[in-house]
Amino acid sequence: MxxxxxxxxxxxxxxxxxxxxxxxxxxxxxxxxxxxxxxxxxxxxxxxxxxxxxxxxSKEALFEAIVTQVSDQVLTALRPPLGDADLRTTLVKMGNDYLGVLLSPVGISLYRAMVSEAPHFPELAHTFFENGPSRSSHHLAAFFRDQNAQGLIEVSDPQIAAEHFLGAVRGDIHLAAVLTAKRPSKQMVEAAVAQTVRTFLDGVNPKL
Known part of the structure; x- marks a missing residue:
């Protein structure tokens, strides 16, 4: 047609x-x-x-669209996989996909640009934070609230739990990539994410 x-x-x-x-x-x-x-x-x-x-x-509107575009990629990475995967498998996939976006050339460049420009353009930095990191943690917090409601985890503050998980996933791997321009191997990323998930689940007492 x-x-x-x-x-x-x-x-x-x-x-x-x-x-x-x-x-x-x-x-x-x-x-x-x-x-x-x-x-x-x-x-x-x-x-x-x-x-x-x-x-x-305006230039501001154009940059905000760039930030939103990268943020949308992050949110896509944080969507739970389809099927009946257990919580551990779901978090491992989320962590690997999330870190993959952050370590991409665009993800690294955006982070560097914002760190460099934030002192000179505070409103722009606020826009970046709200459309990027803040959106990501709120999106993941909603997933944790759903897991709470199903009785699969016990976490008193899903928002803080989401922030802790994403921060642990980023870890030194992201910082090293930003500072040295050396992207870690797939094996390094997967090992770091797997360890993060193990540590995180021990803290939230999964009912599995």
């Missing part, structure tokens, strides 16, 4: 938005937020400057 004109238009708009985000991501991470500009994005994008501003009215 041939797509309608409206469907074709929506598809074209989606493709253009992705193109803008792809170009802007490279510029923001290469130049830093302070030095990046809408003019630089337009220079690499080409076409009408009005088109760029129709999609993103």
């Amino acid at each position: 041939k797509p309608t004109i409206q469907e074709q238009t929506r598809s074209q708009q989606s493709d253009k938005r992705k193109q803008i985000l792809s170009i802007a991501t490279k510029i923001f991470f290469r130049e830093g937020y302070g030095r990046a500009s809408m003019d630089k994005v337009h220079s690499e994008l080409g076409g009408s400057k009005r088109t760029l501003y129709n999609y993103f009215p």
